[in-house]
Amino acid sequence: MVSPEHFTGEVQIPVIDIRPTNSDAPRQLLQAAAGYGFVFIEPWETGIKQEDVDQMFELSKEFFASPIDVKEEVSISSNKAGKNYGWLSQGVEKLDPMTQKRPDVKEAFNVGEPVGGELQQPLPKPLRPHEQTIIDFQRKCHRLCQRVLQVFAIALGINERWFTDRHDEARGPSGTMFRLLYYPQIDTIEDGVDIRAGAHSDYGSITLLFQQRGGHPGLEIKTPSGEWAPVPVDPVQHPVGSFNGGIPKEQPLPILVNIGDLLEDWTAGLLKSTVHRVIFPEASGGDRYSIAYFCHPLDDALLEPVPSKLVEDHALKSGRKLARDGKLITAKDHLMARLAATYTVK
Numbered sequence: 001m002v003s004p005e006h007f008t009g010e011v012q013i014p015v016i017d018i019r020p021t022n023s024d025a026p027r028q029l030l031q032a033a034a035g036y037g038f039v040f041i042e043p044w045e046t047g048i049k050q051e052d053v054d055q056m057f058e059l060s061k062e063f064f065a066s067p068i069d070v071k072e073e074v075s076i077s078s079n080k081a082g083k084n085y086g087w088l089s090q091g092v093e094k095l096d097p098m099t100q101k102r103p104d105v106k107e108a109f110n111v112g113e114p115v116g117g118e119l120q121q122p123l124p125k126p127l128r129p130h131e132q133t134i135i136d137f138q139r140k141c142h143r144l145c146q147r148v149l150q151v152f153a154i155a156l157g158i159n160e161r162w163f164t165d166r167h168d169e170a171r172g173p174s175g176t177m178f179r180l181l182y183y184p185q186i187d188t189i190e191d192g193v194d195i196r197a198g199a200h201s202d203y204g205s206i207t208l209l210f211q212q213r214g215g216h217p218g219l220e221i222k223t224p225s226g227e228w229a230p231v232p233v234d235p236v237q238h239p240v241g242s243f244n245g246g247i248p249k250e251q252p253l254p255i256l257v258n259i260g261d262l263l264e265d266w267t268a269g270l271l272k273s274t275v276h277r278v279i280f281p282e283a284s285g286g287d288r289y290s291i292a293y294f295c296h297p298l299d300d301a302l303l304e305p306v307p308s309k310l311v312e313d314h315a316l317k318s319g320r321k322l323a324r325d326g327k328l329i330t331a332k333d334h335l336m337a338r339l340a341a342t343y344t345v346k
């Protein structure tokens with residue numbers, strides 16, 4: 001792997017097989033997380049099938065193509081949807097409020113965690129018949145997050161369940177959020193002004209990001225030298241139309257995982273929550289769809305330092321502390337502060 005100090009605008013985000021059969025997975029994952037903070041996970045045995053992802057994109061497209069009144073019904077600013085859940089029209093979110101002149105050119109639909117097998121918010125008409133499909137997908141995402149967190153714990157030499165216990169849905173609520181994203185193509189893009197998602201880092205512990213097979217790119221990460229580097233939709237570049245014994249190969253895409261602020265804080269900066277954004281790519285015009293699963297610790301999880309020798313050593317070097325006014329903060333305190341800075345919900 002190229003050392004992060006020597007970026008030239010091109011980054012090679014590693015693709016890692018995290019199945020238990022890969023005994024080197026913890027080391028590889030830690031190295032990637034401490035370097036770029038972004039990593040592709042081989043889809044094999046993750047529990048998430050390509051057809052699950054394809055189906056979610058179909059549902060997403062159907063929803064965003066619905067008439068405005070269908071979307072308004074579940075608007076994030078309506079009382080019905082509940083805080084932070086529901087549809088965000090264009091103009092609601094500005095992920096980089098210090099620099100952006102205009103809000104992100106996107107729409108989103110936020111879905112909170114199901115409780116007792118049911119979503120805690122109304123679904124829009126086109127999605128209503130598919131509630132179970134959505135819940136199943138959320139579950140699969142959560143399971144994959146837990147596996148990734150378990151591999152991190154192994155890599156850090158702590159109890160395998162240190163992170164997963166603190167993300168155990170059965171123990172209480174969390175800020176975990178499932179999000180459908182739609183970035184429409186617009187006719188005139190003002191250079192340096194219009195952006196699909198402003199520069200930001202994610203708030204939670206880890207994020208799963210699903211990009212669409214054959215879809216438009218646009219995601220970029222900020223390298224340590226301050227340059228923007230594109231993240232591919234398909235890092236393996238599966239040949240289109242390759243055949244396997246006469247049967248066309250439908251290769252599943254690796255799943256992009258990135259570290260969020262909470263995991264960075266928890267590890268005193270050893271794992272990196274890298275700043276990223278979504279642009280209108282010059283070479284590839286068209287609507288972009290993506291699906292994100294933002295995994296958060298339980299609301300009342302204290303952001304105390306992870307009891308790992310590697311983290312301790314890093315904390316000594318970086319001088320980072322987790323206390324605020326001498327008091328440890330919870331995952332919820334952290335999330336509330338971030339949301340307040342980036343949303344304009346009227």
Ligand SMILES: O=C(O)CCC(=O)C(=O)O
Nearest residue numbers: 181197202219278290292
């Ligand atoms: O759509 C994407 O590719 C990235 C979205 C993202 O970074 C976010 O919503 O936090």
Ligand SMILES: [Fe+2]
Nearest residue numbers: 200201202276
């Ligand atoms: Fe993000």
